[in-house]
Amino acid sequence: MERKKTKNRREFIRSSMRFGMVLALGGVGGLAFRNAAAGKSVWQIDPFKCTWCGRCATHCVLNPSAVKCVHAYEMCGYCDLCGGYLKVGHSDRSTAAENQLCPTAAINRKFIEEPYYEYVINEDLCIGCGKCAEGCTAFGNGSMFLQIKHDICVDCNECSIARVCPSDAIKRINGPDPYLMKGDFSEPA
Amino acid sequence: MRLKTTILAFLLLITSGPVLWAQQQRFPMPEFESGYQYPDAKLPGSGSLAMEYFDVGILVLLLAVTSWLAIKKRSRKWILLLMTGALLYFGFWRQGCICPIGAVQNVALGFSDPTYAVSWFIIALFLLPLLFSLAFGRVFCGTACPLGAIQDIVVVRPVRVPVWVRKSLGMFPFVYLALAVLFATTGTDFIICRYDPFIGIFRMGAEFHLIVIGIGFLLVGMFVARPYCRFFCPYGALLKTTSIFSKNHLSITPSQCIDCKLCKDSCPFDAIDHPTDPKVIGKMKDKTKHFLLYAALIPLLIVVGGWAMSSAHIFLARANPDVYLAHLLVRDPSVMEDLDNLDVQTFLGSDRTVDELVNDATAIQATFRSGAWFTGAFIGLVAGLFLVSQFVIRRRDDYQPNRGDCFSCGRCFKYCPVQK
Structure with missing residues (x-):
């Protein structure tokens, strides 16, 4: 008889604690859902904040990095003397390796018509170091810039590049429109 | 060679005057005579919601x-x-x-x-x-x-x-x-x-x-x-x-x-x-005093835990990049001359001032002070409950x-x- 009482008391404590926890979880969940985002969000680089420090190439959990150079052709000046393609102090304006800024020769330079050249990024070779983006922004239109490619990115809960980004340029943005493109030249307000 | 130097000089000139050029491209897209169309840069999407x-x-x-x-x-x-x-x-x-x-x-x-x-x-x-x-x-x-x-x-x-x-x-x-x-x-x-x-x-x-x-x-x-x-x-x-x-x-x-x-x-x-070993149950009968003592100790542990963590808030806040940078710049301003320090150089190149950074860092430190109090109090509570649970015995007859x-x-x- 006495044991039964103990059992009942234990069961009572257990069920009231359970009830309390369901309430607590419901409260936490309800409050969290009130501010919840409907879609998914992904990591992306703000190209106007990026300072091409080079950490995208070294700090991504993937090797090579999920960050790649993206080329907005509509912004490109198609220069012969391309700040993103040629090293400062190059000896000749040619495709020779010693003249190329890109450490992995991931940019293809193709003649179109005098005096214009087209530059296409070979993504398989690009390591996301941002050297071309820096050169292009310093001497040209800034049509080359870094973006996180979502077919490669594994979408870590905390982006390990974002943690070390010195200019705080990597943020989570909305999934349906997952790129921050430099479409027109003016910086968006 | 002459030509290159001239072009480079021109480039330097225009990069030094970005305000004038802000709304305009330095090199507008050429009007191609060969009928060149620029490639369509299609970027892969972020995967559909269906996966979620x-x-x-x-x-x-x-x-x-x-x-x-x-x-x-x-x-x-x-x-x-x-x-x-x-x-x-x-x-x-x-x-x-x-x-x-x-x-x-x-x-x-x-x-x-x-x-x-x-x-x-x-x-x-x-x-x-x-x-x-x-x-x-x-x-x-x-x-x-x-x-x-x-x-x-x-x-x-x-x-x-x-x-x-x-x-x-x-x-x-x-x-x-x-x-x-x-x-x-x-x-x-x-x-x-x-x-x-x-x-x-x-x-x-x-x-x-x-x-x-x-x-x-x-x-x-x-x-x-x-x-x-x-x-x-x-x-x-x-x-x-x-x-x-x-x-x-x-x-x-x-x-x-x-x-x-x-x-x-x-x-x-x-x-x-x-x-449960019957001997243990017998012993536990005299442990009621211990139980009460340790139960009374819980509030003390909460306060001690809260105080201890809260006094470590400056150390804890150093994990925050802003606070870390502010500490670095305030303690040792000579680091500003270190051209290899990417974080410092990027900060100096941005439009934030050291004062703004220090203000932000102070605010973050303040949240750490109150947050660490709760953290410590929680740890104290857990430690207290752990101690008390040592004197609670449940009678069990089976495995x-x-x-x-x-x-x-x-x-x-x-x-x-x-x-x-």
Whole structure:
């Protein structure tokens, strides 16, 4: 008889604690859902904040990095003397390796018509170091810039590049429109 | 050569006057005569939402089936099969992100930062295992968790961990949880994700030290079964608390325990409670005074814990990059001349002033001061409850799984000779 009482008391404590926890979880969940985002969000680089420090190439959990150079052709000046393609102090304006800024020769330079050249990024070779983006922004239109490619990115809960980004340029943005493109030249307000 | 110098000089001239050129491209797109069309730069999308619905669906299915397997069907074989499936899917295929363990931080940050919108499916990932734990015990740990699964399959020769070691180390998950919430709510870091020991194995690549830690955990896990789950996992702390009060739970025997002691050593996680020794019950009668003493000590522990953590807030806040940079610049201004220091150089190149940075850092430090108080108070409370629980004795006549520690893995089923 006495044991039964103990059992009942234990069961009572257990069920009231359970009830309390369901309430607590419901409260936490309800409050969290009130501010919840409907879609998914992904990591992306703000190209106007990026300072091409080079950490995208070294700090991504993937090797090579999920960050790649993206080329907005509509912004490109198609220069012969391309700040993103040629090293400062190059000896000749040619495709020779010693003249190329890109450490992995991931940019293809193709003649179109005098005096214009087209530059296409070979993504398989690009390591996301941002050297071309820096050169292009310093001497040209800034049509080359870094973006996180979502077919490669594994979408870590905390982006390990974002943690070390010195200019705080990597943020989570909305999934349906997952790129921050430099479409027109003016910086968006 | 002359031409190049002229062009470079021209380029330098225009880069030095960016204000004039701000709304215009330096080199407008040429009008091609050859009819050149620029290529269409199609970028791959971020994957559809369907994947998220699918993941939540898989999780619910796994939890529901595991509950049925553990409580009704009583099949270790099927649990093992499901566990392997979950390890392959959530671990190696979905590459471990995001999981309910890390979701704790997202939910915490969502509360402290209103601009940070947590995705609904992260909240669902966070809540579902806890709700199932309240209803059926830690079924999430049993199959659905890839971190648990990878440790579960390497258990070869489990050794018994002494009770006092087990109990004291078992407090660490609560400390880890409290620290993770502190660092997440202050927007500093997601430490659970950063020190996830198995993510490197799931992704087949990570920083060297993480791989070493992961392999170390697996090696230790061959003898001390599931070391991360039992002594580190911060989400496990929550699951343990909810599971203790669960409505239903796996039982070792399908009907009535006959006290045959066959299952006594079957649990590699030391999660089987033995029948209470009558001698101990006799001794416990005089321990009421101890119980009251330690219960009265709880408020003191809370205050001491809160005070201790709060006084360490400056040290803790250094983990925040802004605070760290501010400290660096204020303590040693000569670092500004260090051209190799990327963080400092990027900061100097930005339009933030040192004063602004110091103001921001001071504000972050202040949130750390109050946040660390709560963290410390929570740790004090857990320590107090742990001490008090040493003087609570529950009368048991048979062998039962410990509801807090049992992972619902089902290893004990086959040791019970009782038929239904």
